[in-house]
Structures are given as C-alpha cells and as structure tokens.
Amino acid sequence: MNRVYNFSAGPSALPEDVLKKAQEQMLCYGESGMSVMEMSHRSKDYEEIINSAEALFRELMNIPDNYKVLFLQGGASSQFAMIPMNLCKNGKADYVITGMWAKKAAAEASKYLTVNKVASSDDKTFSYIPELDASKFDKDADYFHITQNNTIYGTRFSKVPETNGVPIVADFSSCILSEECDVTKYGLIYAGAQKNLGPAGLTVVIIREDLIKEPIKGTPTMFTYSIHADNGSMYNTPPTYAIYIFKLVLEWLKAKGGVKEIEKVNIAKAKLLYDFLDNSSMFKATVSGADRSLMNIPFITGNDELDAKFVKESKAAGFVNLKGHRSVGGMRASIYNAMTFEGVQALVNFMKDFEAKNK
Numbered sequence: 001m002n003r004v005y006n007f008s009a010g011p012s013a014l015p016e017d018v019l020k021k022a023q024e025q026m027l028c029y030g031e032s033g034m035s036v037m038e039m040s041h042r043s044k045d046y047e048e049i050i051n052s053a054e055a056l057f058r059e060l061m062n063i064p065d066n067y068k069v070l071f072l073q074g075g076a077s078s079q080f081a082m083i084p085m086n087l088c089k090n091g092k093a094d095y096v097i098t099g100m101w102a103k104k105a106a107a108e109a110s111k112y113l114t115v116n117k118v119a120s121s122d123d124k125t126f127s128y129i130p131e132l133d134a135s136k137f138d139k140d141a142d143y144f145h146i147t148q149n150n151t152i153y154g155t156r157f158s159k160v161p162e163t164n165g166v167p168i169v170a171d172f173s174s175c176i177l178s179e180e181c182d183v184t185k186y187g188l189i190y191a192g193a194q195k196n197l198g199p200a201g202l203t204v205v206i207i208r209e210d211l212i213k214e215p216i217k218g219t220p221t222m223f224t225y226s227i228h229a230d231n232g233s234m235y236n237t238p239p240t241y242a243i244y245i246f247k248l249v250l251e252w253l254k255a256k257g258g259v260k261e262i263e264k265v266n267i268a269k270a271k272l273l274y275d276f277l278d279n280s281s282m283f284k285a286t287v288s289g290a291d292r293s294l295m296n297i298p299f300i301t302g303n304d305e306l307d308a309k310f311v312k313e314s315k316a317a318g319f320v321n322l323k324g325h326r327s328v329g330g331m332r333a334s335i336y337n338a339m340t341f342e343g344v345q346a347l348v349n350f351m352k353d354f355e356a357k358n359k
C-alpha cells in the first residue's frame with residue numbers, strides 16, 4: 001500500500017523522514033537498548049531528548065528567556081480552562097469569536113470569569129476576521145484571547161491586535177511554526193501538537209514568566225502552570241514519546257531552513273490552491289481577502305451532490321480527508337508543514353481533471 005496524500009485537519013500528516021527515523025529507532029534508541037516508549041522520563045537518555053526538544057523549539061520560534069515552555073497534556077481544550085484558572089486576577093477577559101474553537105474557549109472561560117466578547121464573525125459563518133474596535137476592549141481585562149488560525153473555517157489573524165498592554169493569549173494549534181511569529185507580542189501561546197508539531201497527546205504552552213501566578217482557589221495541581229514550570233514539565237510523567245517525535249519534527253524543520261523557509265513553502269502551497277479556486281468555474285474558496293489561512297483551505301462547488309462525488313473520487317485517487325468539517329460541509333484541504341508542494345500540485349491537477357470531466 002502506498003502512502004496517500006493526507007489532508008487531515010488533525011491529527012495530521014507527519015514528514016516521512018520523521019516517521020522513518022522513528023522506525024529506525026523504534027526498538028533501540030542509541031545505546032539505551034530500549035525504545036523511547038520504554039524509558040524512564042528521568043533517565044539520562046530521555047533528559048537529553050526533552051532538553052534538546054525545548055532548545056530546538058526556542059531556537060526555531062525565537063522564544064525569549066523570560067518565557068517558559070511547558071510540555072503538557074489534555075490538548076488545547078484543557079487550556080481553555082487552564083488559562084482563566086491561572087490568569088484570573090480582575091475576574092474578566094476579552095475574547096474574539098472567530099469560530100467554533102474560540103466559542104468553546106470562551107464558554108469554558110466563562111465558568112471562571114466574566115467573558116467580554118469584543119467581536120464576532122458568527123453572522124457570516126466565521127468566513128472572515130472581524131474588525132476590532134479598541135473602545136470595546138476592557139482595560140482591566142486579565143488577558144485578550146484570540147484563535148490565531150481558525151482550523152474549521154480557514155481564516156487567520158494576519159496582524160496581532162493592539163491591546164494596550166493587556167496580554168494576548170493565542171490558540172496556535174493549527175498554525176504554530178507555519179510562519180514567522182514575534183513571540184514578544186503575546187503573553188501566552190498554546191497549541192495541541194497533533195496538527196503541526198507531532199502526534200496527539202502533547203500540548204505546548206509558551207508563557208511569559210510574569211503571568212505565572214497563583215491560580216484561583218480550587219485549581220487542581222495538574223492545572224497549575226507554576227507547578228509545571230517549577231518542575232521542568234516533569235511534575236508527573238510527561239507524554240514522553242510524543243515529545244520525542246516533536247523533537248524529530250523540529251530537527252526536520254531546522255534542516256529545511258527553519259520557520260523562515262517553511263513559511264515560503266507554505267505561502268507558495270496556499271497560493272497555488274487559492275489561485276486555482278479563484279479561477280475555477282466549479283470550485284470556490286469560502287474565505288476571501290487577507291484573512292485567508294495558509295494551513296486550512298475550505299472550498300465548495302455549491303452543489304452537495306457534486307461535493308460528495310468529489311470527496312469520494314478524490315479519496316479513491318489517494319487524496320484523503322478532504323471532507324469539510326461536519327459543521328460547515330463542503331471540502332477542506334489542510335496543508336500543514338508536512339504537506340509538500342508536490343502534494344498540493346497533485347491535488348490541484350486532480351481538481352482540474354475533475355472539473356473538466358464534470359462540466
């Protein structure tokens with residue numbers, strides 16, 4: 001069986017070189033005589049793995065020394081609660097509602113503090129990033145939450161909001177390491193690993209040190225940032241194998257020239273597909289303008305039967321997971337870092353062919 005072109009939104013395709021390296025080291029890692037999965041997280045070999053994962057991540061994202069990197073579990077969804085529980089001081093936070101994940105983040109936060117929804121694009125099925133009106137921002141908000149890239153609807157913040165000192169907390173689950181990012185503009189960045197960083201099971205948090213405070217009363221130990229920060233993400237057993245694959249992904253990315261170079265590839269990939277969609281008489285992108293995501297590209301034909309036929313035939317031809325999210329229908333191509341330019345080119349060729357045959 002050949003490997004397919006996998007356009008899954010998450011968990012997503014990993015670079016083939018990473019999988020091969022993991023395969024090579026599966027039974028015996030270095031001189032350890034065992035698999036990474038079988039190692040104590042406190043062993044010397046593992047310590048080397050987790051330390052170099054963090055060092056590489058800091059290097060690739062250019063993370064300043066006054067930020068901690070935490071390797072946690074529970075997915076981005078656990079961060080929806082952990083963020084308000086730990087950052088709550090004045091008891092309120094601003095949220096921009098740009099999709100289902102933003103809605104979920106806001107709903108979870110509202111259990112712990114007052115959520116001020118400063119803007120929403122709900123009126124047009126989240127197909128754009130709303131203009132922000134700073135007069136609606138709360139100066140005393142504990143933080144300002146955005147979903148940097150909206151995985152389901154295919155939009156992204158192309159500029160960081162100006163919040164006058166209120167720390168920005170951003171969900172980077174589906175765009176981390178896809179384009180250059182100035183970490184100093186954010187107070188906290190979080191991401192589930194399964195889209196652009198590695199396998200499911202690892203959640204990465206980058207947090208400015210001054211935001212690591214006493215959490216609200218009753219916060220579980222495992223939901224306390226300071227506990228994980230003080231223990232080097234080793235308060236309990238971290239997701240050891242997921243962190244090891246994450247390290248291999250970072251090594252792969254560094255060898256490719258880092259974020260600067262992958263950004264160029266990502267822009268070229270997205271342009272190829274958007275240009276095709278904008279010129280097609282059958283397919284149409286659901287998002288237009290500057291807010292278009294580089295990672296998740298939803299599209300439709302406008303005819304449900306034709307959409308279904310396309311999904312079925314593309315799958316048979318080796319292009320899988322192109323069905324759109326159940327909440328929006330149509331199609332979606334997720335083209336994270338591991339998706340090659342050739343993969344997108346092959347998809348576009350298939351779409352051209354499909355269009356010609358189904359006119």
Ligand SMILES: *Cc1c(COP(=O)(O)O)cnc(C)c1O
Nearest residue numbers: 075076077101151171173174192
């Ligand atoms: C996938 C995704 C989530 C959910 O992540 P889990 O790790 O499954 O909790 C949250 N936010 C965004 C933007 C996502 O893409």
